[in-house]
Amino acid sequence: MEFGIFAQLFVPYSERNVDPDAEHKRIMRNVEVGIAADRAGIKYVWCPEHHFLDEYSHMPGPEVYLSYLAAKTERVHVGSAIFNITAKVNHPARVAETVALLDNITDRRFEFGTGRGSSTTEVHGFDIADVNETSAMWDESIREIPKMWKKGTYSYEGEYFRLPEREVFPKPYGKSHPAMWVAAGSPPTFAKAGQMGLGAFCFTHGTPDKIEPLIHNYKAAIETAEPVGDYVNDNIMVVTNMVCMEDREAAFEAAVASGMNYYTSLQMHWLDNIPKPAGYPVWPDRIPEPTVEQLKKASEIGMVAIGDPDDCAKAIRRWVDIGADQLCFSPTTNFMPQEQIVASMELFGKEVLPQFDKDPVHRTTQFRQDYEATLA
Numbered sequence: 001m002e003f004g005i006f007a008q009l010f011v012p013y014s015e016r017n018v019d020p021d022a023e024h025k026r027i028m029r030n031v032e033v034g035i036a037a038d039r040a041g042i043k044y045v046w047c048p049e050h051h052f053l054d055e056y057s058h059m060p061g062p063e064v065y066l067s068y069l070a071a072k073t074e075r076v077h078v079g080s081a082i083f084n085i086t087a088k089v090n091h092p093a094r095v096a097e098t099v100a101l102l103d104n105i106t107d108r109r110f111e112f113g114t115g116r117g118s119s120t121t122e123v124h125g126f127d128i129a130d131v132n133e134t135s136a137m138w139d140e141s142i143r144e145i146p147k148m149w150k151k152g153t154y155s156y157e158g159e160y161f162r163l164p165e166r167e168v169f170p171k172p173y174g175k176s177h178p179a180m181w182v183a184a185g186s187p188p189t190f191a192k193a194g195q196m197g198l199g200a201f202c203f204t205h206g207t208p209d210k211i212e213p214l215i216h217n218y219k220a221a222i223e224t225a226e227p228v229g230d231y232v233n234d235n236i237m238v239v240t241n242m243v244c245m246e247d248r249e250a251a252f253e254a255a256v257a258s259g260m261n262y263y264t265s266l267q268m269h270w271l272d273n274i275p276k277p278a279g280y281p282v283w284p285d286r287i288p289e290p291t292v293e294q295l296k297k298a299s300e301i302g303m304v305a306i307g308d309p310d311d312c313a314k315a316i317r318r319w320v321d322i323g324a325d326q327l328c329f330s331p332t333t334n335f336m337p338q339e340q341i342v343a344s345m346e347l348f349g350k351e352v353l354p355q356f357d358k359d360p361v362h363r364t365t366q367f368r369q370d371y372e373a374t375l376a
Helices: 022-040 062-072 092-105 120-125 131-148 187-195 208-222 248-257 260-270 292-300 309-321 338-356 363-373
Strands: 002-006 044-047 077-080 110-115 154-157 162-166 180-184 199-202 236-240 242-244 305-307 326-329
Touching: 002 022, 002 338, 022 044, 022 062, 022 338, 044 062, 044 110, 044 326, 062 077, 062 092, 092 110, 092 131, 092 162, 110 131, 110 199, 120 131, 131 154, 131 180, 180 187, 187 199, 187 208, 199 208, 208 236, 208 309, 236 309, 242 248, 242 309, 242 338, 248 292, 248 305, 292 305, 292 309, 305 309, 309 338
Parallel strands: 002 044, 002 326, 044 077, 077 110, 110 180, 180 199, 199 236, 236 326, 242 305
Antiparallel strands: 154 162
16 A cells, blocks of 8 residues: 545635735645655655636646655655646647656656546636536547657647647656556546556545445456556555544544535535535535544544554555555645644654555556566
8 A cells, every 4th residue: 555645725715814825825835745745755746737716726737836846855756636638628739748748857756647627617617618528538638648758750630639740749758658547536437447557546535335346346447458558557546534643532633623524515516527425515505524523433434544543554454455556645625734734644654654555666666667677
């Protein structure tokens, strides 16, 4: 099991209403947390691409944040989760150029995560009339981008974009390209990701028991994958919350005080292309914050990794048991003080992480190196 964090640029009204520099401070907090992740031995920092989503995410250009963070760190892989590769949002040739450049300047520490957007606010904002059509747009782009990294000229006349004969520069660093991923929410998407040889971001809420069938679908499909890129990235990442403290009661109390469900309510409000569980409140109504006892039960079943190092390890074992490859945390999507976030990550890196991540080589690096070895 490997670990990652999300650098979500959450900028709540409660901070902006009292501090005109709140947005800037939140941006720099995410940089600090990314550096702390590298220091703690966490292997991945992921950053999404979002547009127009007030409070929820102010991050339109993850490549800016990720390249800056890469320069400030030594080992952590920086990844887009996701680049929107629908042609009206980002032309595929521009994506291919950016990914290859990031691969070079990060010394092969970039991870290429893709998606099509989950919000009508974003999709309609880029003059795409039908959200459902973004699936076909993504299908077209994901198959063409790897072709642009090959030596020689490339041309294409498709349904959603075209490119006259050109050679796309730069090329990725080395004999292949960064690992490729896709955001997955619905059961068919997991199987599709596996069939295409892509790593899958599991953005579905739920307990390990609920997520297990989705992981099974992915793992079954990837056994016979026909990769759209050079190699298969057999990787499924799931997302949860983590607070790790020596004093377990203090950890649960800090998690309750952090307002984590405010962000979840924003997610359900803005990302209207993601199916919502029955009974979810409609914005501006919000999901109630959990009690300490509710969080303790959630940790016991692995839904969150909160408590002392033993609590966190027990929760993580549930994800290991169902076949997840990476567990990712979102430390800045709440109101927790920065010093608490960093201390929690440091303790996690010292006491919990070594129990699960025993290989210094990133899983994606190994896949890439194994493929390149076949070309020697």
